[in-house]
Amino acid sequence: MVERLAFTEENVTRIAAVESLFGPSGKPLAKPGRVLVGEGRLMKLCRRSPQPKMFFLFNDILVYGSIILHGHWYKNQHIIPLEDIVVEELEDSLDMKNQWLIRTPKKSFYVSAASLREKQAWIEHIEDCRTKQLLRSGRMPNTSFAATWIPDRASAICMRCSEKFTVTQRRHHCRQCGFVVCNACSKYRFVIRSISCKPVRVCFMCFQSLQAQKALQDRDEKNWSDEDELAVPMYEASSEEDIDVRDEDLIPSQWAKPQILIQKTSWSSYLR
Secondary structure, eight states: OHHHHTTOHHHHHHHHHHHHHTGGGSOOOOOTTOOEEEEEEEEEEOSSSEEEEEEEEESSEEEEEEEEETTTEEEEEEEEEGGGOEEEEOOOOSSOSSEEEEEOSSOOEEEEOSSHHHHHHHHHHHHHHHHHHHHHHOOOOOOOOOOOOOOGGGOSBOTTTOOBOOSSSOOEEOTTTOOEEOSGGGOEEEOOTTTOSSOEEEOHHHHHHHHHHHHHHHHHHHOOOOHHHHOOOOOOOOTTTOOOOSSOOOOGGGOOOOOOOOOOOEEOGGGO
């Protein structure tokens, strides 16, 4: 069915409409064979609080962005290849119903739908499109995924040294384990290729572990015996560097039940 829609005028028009919603800051989405399968507003668990996001499911990618003016303007476009996604269904918690986890190499996050039926439809369509895309591309499914950040409010103390957070003692997040840590415990940088080509903030325990892993990998690849030559330099955070992305991920047990802001998902006609 998806293949039949790939070159229809309706599909081309719908994809062009999605492109226009992100304005000049968005990336082009039109591509031969690409089909817009469905779209809808879901709640995404961000670092400080759950936020409504607009999601667009294509037959090969998942796109989402922040809502500026619903139906007219979105920003912060994220494009995730379906081969890189794993969906994990979750049971309802006391705080939130109809939630599930989306794991990707760069970030892993929780989303929630307005109803169980809508949740099941999203999961089924994502998994179906992902399976077909893996067959088309011939790629192996990804097995390495980013840690989900523990929310700021989950801990009043550093999860490594137990130092209390204050106005001047800010919270930070280790990109490897997702722990909430103080500045002193996260004065380390390491290149985690799945997240960024630049060194990212990690806690001292993860730094030591990653450093040891890299030393072993380099020694196996290049047959080096001098571990001192394989050491990864430590980067200390400066005030200019010390900026955390605020629109990141929370764990589901820590967020309050949001107001229902979710619009019913719309799917392509062949899915109805």
